[in-house]
Amino acid sequence: MERRGVKDERIQGMWKELDDLVRDEEADNADTNDLSLDIFEETTLRMERYQVASPSDEQTKALLLRLTPLVAGPEPMRFSDQLLAAEPDQSSLWVRFIRSITSQAQVFSRMFWIISAVIMAAGALGMPLMIRDYSNGLLLVSSFVSVVSVFYAMRSYGTPMSRLEVTFPLSQVEMMMGRLIIIVLYDIVLAAAVSIPLSIAGLTGPLFIFITSWLVPLCLCTIMAFVSIVRFGIWIGGALSIAVWGVQLSLGDLLGPFYFLSDANYEFWGSSRLLALALTVILCLLAYLTMRSSRKGDSAHYDQA
Numbered sequence: 001m002e003r004r005g006v007k008d009e010r011i012q013g014m015w016k017e018l019d020d021l022v023r024d025e026e027a028d029n030a031d032t033n034d035l036s037l038d039i040f041e042e043t044t045l046r047m048e049r050y051q052v053a054s055p056s057d058e059q060t061k062a063l064l065l066r067l068t069p070l071v072a073g074p075e076p077m078r079f080s081d082q083l084l085a086a087e088p089d090q091s092s093l094w095v096r097f098i099r100s101i102t103s104q105a106q107v108f109s110r111m112f113w114i115i116s117a118v119i120m121a122a123g124a125l126g127m128p129l130m131i132r133d134y135s136n137g138l139l140l141v142s143s144f145v146s147v148v149s150v151f152y153a154m155r156s157y158g159t160p161m162s163r164l165e166v167t168f169p170l171s172q173v174e175m176m177m178g179r180l181i182i183i184v185l186y187d188i189v190l191a192a193a194v195s196i197p198l199s200i201a202g203l204t205g206p207l208f209i210f211i212t213s214w215l216v217p218l219c220l221c222t223i224m225a226f227v228s229i230v231r232f233g234i235w236i237g238g239a240l241s242i243a244v245w246g247v248q249l250s251l252g253d254l255l256g257p258f259y260f261l262s263d264a265n266y267e268f269w270g271s272s273r274l275l276a277l278a279l280t281v282i283l284c285l286l287a288y289l290t291m292r293s294s295r296k297g298d299s300a301h302y303d304q305a
Helices: 009-024 037-048 057-072 079-085 093-102 110-125 137-153 160-165 172-200 207-232 234-258 269-293 295-300
Strands: none
Touching: 093 172, 110 137, 110 172, 137 172, 137 207, 137 234, 160 172, 172 207, 172 269, 207 234, 207 269, 234 269
16 A cells, blocks of 8 residues: 555656646636645545456456357347237237237236235135125125226326327227236136135035126226226226225115125125126226227327338
C-alpha cells in the first residue's frame, strides 16, 4: 500500500494536465483555486480503493464456455409462439382456440394458480362445518373464486394497458375469451378434483347431482362478473358481482328459486338450476353482443412485418 507522503508520478501528471486546463480558463468564483495538489492526491488514492479488479483470463474463458452453447444454435421456438406465428386463414378452429388460451396463460401469475387451489381445497375440507341454508362450503367457495378470478384476469380493462393490448396479434375479443376459458376450465378441474374424494367419503350424495350443484352457479358467476366488468368497468362491475354473491350468501333460502348456491336438498334445487342456466345463456348472448360491438379494435393488430 502506498504511503500518503509519497508523490505518485502518475498522479502528478494528472494534476499537471488538469492544472493547465484550469489556467487556460477564467475562474468563475474565488473557490476555483482552493484544490491543492495534496488534496487531489489524497482524493485520487482514496478513489482507487473502490475500483474493481479486472477479470482474469480463467474467468473470461469460463464465461465464454458458458455463453457458447447459448449462441451456438438458434433458440427453439415455443409451442405458443408456433401457434401465434400460424396464419389465421390457414389454421383450423381448434388451433385458433388453443392459441387464444396458451397466449393468455402467462397473464396469470404462479400465485394465482396456487391461491385458487388452496381456497378450493379449504372449502372442500371445511364443507362439513360450512353447511347452512341448504348450501355447503364448496358451493360458496367455487363461485367466489370464479368471481375473484374474473376480476383478476380483467384488471387491465379500461386502463391505458388495455389500449396497448389492442395492438397485440390477438384481438381483444380473443384475449377476453381466452382468459374466461382458462378461469372456467381451471375452476372446474379444481372443483371436480375435490368433489371425487368428498363423494368417496359419502359427504356429497350422488356425484353427478353434486357436480351439477356447483357447476351451474360457477358458470353463472363467471359470466355475470365478466359482463358486469365489461359494461360498468372493473371496479363497479367487480363490486356488483361480489354484492350479488353476498346477497346469495346472506339471504339464502329466502330467495326461493333464485337461490343459486343451494345444494341438492333444497326444495327449489331443480328450478334454481334451470333458472341459473337460462340466465347464463342470456348473459353469454349479452357478452357476445358486447364484445362484437368492440371488435373495432381488431383492425389495430400489431404488424409483425
